[in-house]
Amino acid sequence: SQxxxxxxxxxxxxxxxxxxxxxxxxxxxxxxxxxxQNSGRGLVHxxxxxxxxxxxxxxxxxxxxxTSKKSSSLLITxxxxxxxxxxxxxxxxxxxxxxxxxxxxxxxxxxx
Amino acid sequence: xxxxxxxxxxxxxxxxxxxxxxxxPISGHTALYWYRQSLGQGLEFLIYFQGxxxxxxxxxxxxxxxxxxxxxxxSTLTIQRTQQxxxxxxxxxxxxxxxxLRETQYFGPGTRLLVL
Numbered sequence: 543s544q545x546x547x548x549x550x551x552x553x554x555x556x557x558x559x560x561x562x563x564x565x566x567x568x569x570x571x572x573x574x575x576x577x578x579q580n581s582g583r584g585l586v587h588x589x590x591x592x593x594x595x596x597x598x599x600x601x602x603x604x605x606x607x608x609t610s611k612k613s614s615s616l617l618i619t620x621x622x623x624x625x626x627x628x629x630x631x632x633x634x635x636x637x638x639x640x641x642x643x644x645x646x647x648x649x650x651x652x653x654x
Numbered sequence: 655x656x657x658x659x660x661x662x663x664x665x666x667x668x669x670x671x672x673x674x675x676x677x678x679p680i681s682g683h684t685a686l687y688w689y690r691q692s693l694g695q696g697l698e699f700l701i702y703f704q705g706x707x708x709x710x711x712x713x714x715x716x717x718x719x720x721x722x723x724x725x726x727x728x729s730t731l732t733i734q735r736t737q738q739x740x741x742x743x744x745x746x747x748x749x750x751x752x753x754x755l756r757e758t759q760y761f762g763p764g765t766r767l768l769v770l
Contacts, residue, residue, distance in 0.1 A: 573757060584658075584745065584761040585697075630696060639685035639704055639749050639756050641713070644697040 547645055548631060554651040561618040563648040565631030566611075572637045574607055576616050579628045579647070588616075588629075623654040656680070658762035660746050666768045667736055675731040675765045679748030686729050687749075687759060688721060692742045700744075703729065705751075736769045743767070 548565045555561050567574070573592045577585040591598045591607045591614065598605045604617040618625055628649050632642035659678045667673050679686050688700040699713040703723040714720070718736075723729040733740055743766050747759040 575757070577761075583743070584763045585747075585759075586761070587758045590757060632697075634757065637757065639702075639751065641687055641699040641702045641710065642697075642759065643699065644689075646694075646696040 548629070548648045550648060551646070552649040552651070554653065555621055557621060557623055557652055557654050559621055561621050561625070561650055561652070563616045563629050563650070565614045565616070565645055567614075567631075567633045567643075567645075568612065569633075569635065571609075571633045571635060572640075573634050574605075574614050575632045575634070575642065576603075576605060576614075577630045577632060577644075579630065585630065618650075621650075621652045623652050626650060626652045658746055658748055658760050660744075660762040660765050662765060663763065664766045664768075666770065668770055669738060670735055672732065672734045673736055673767065675733075675744050675767070677729045677731070677746030677748075677762060679727065679729070679746070680750075680760055681727075682750065683748035683760070684726070684751040685749045685756070686723055687747045688729070688731050689745045689747065690742045691745060691764070697745060700731070733767075736767075738769050741767055741769045 575590045576588045579585045589600045591605045602619045607614045628647045630647040632644045634640050661676045684705045686703045689697040691697050701721045702710040718734045721731045743764040745764045747761045749759045
């Protein structure tokens with residue numbers, strides 16, 4: 543069964559605007575990761591945040607984690623048309639090599 | 655420096671037939687994962703291999719599903735007596751045992767399976 547849910551399920555914004563996607567999960571975790579998927583095929587790892595971290599940045603990406611609420615958010619600043627994709631959060635119960643539990647994803651459309 | 659590759663890219667089969675899906679992980683990656691993504695859904699974990707250890711099969715949906723990993727490299731996912739509900743994209747991922755990298759999974763492009 544899926545760990546949790548992302549919201550919104552779909553998001554449409556204008557180029558240059560910021561996009562915020564949220565993820566909730568159900569069990570304790572070691573880390574939470576965000577992945578991007580283009581055209582329903584392979585996923586690309588974007589960023590990882592550990593359970594003892596609250597915020598992390600990578601380029602135009604900002605991830606927050608609130609373990610008390612079992613939730614995370616991904617912010618993409620100054621969005622571009624090329625950011626159009628599906629974004630998934632995934633949780634890992636343990637450190638190291640371990641299967642991930644994915645949410646259902648947010649479909650982001652950035653309109654030029 | 656090739657990434658994870660999967661074959662075939664697309665597979666159309668008739669209900670009741672067996673199919674084999676192949677995954678070539680990144681060279682040197684000790685961990686290999688299979689996931690399934692049904693239309694409009696997130697990824698569902700199927701099976702996980704780590705080195706020479708016994709695989710974690712806890713995600714396999716039925717005994718019609720099985721997987722092997724030969725020589726610690728290539729993996730084959732086999733679905734016997736396929737059903738229409740098996741239609742999905744099957745994604746393979748691998749990860750390194752390197753302490754700094756092992757939590758990042760690298761995904762292949764997937765095999766899109768359609769069972770008629």
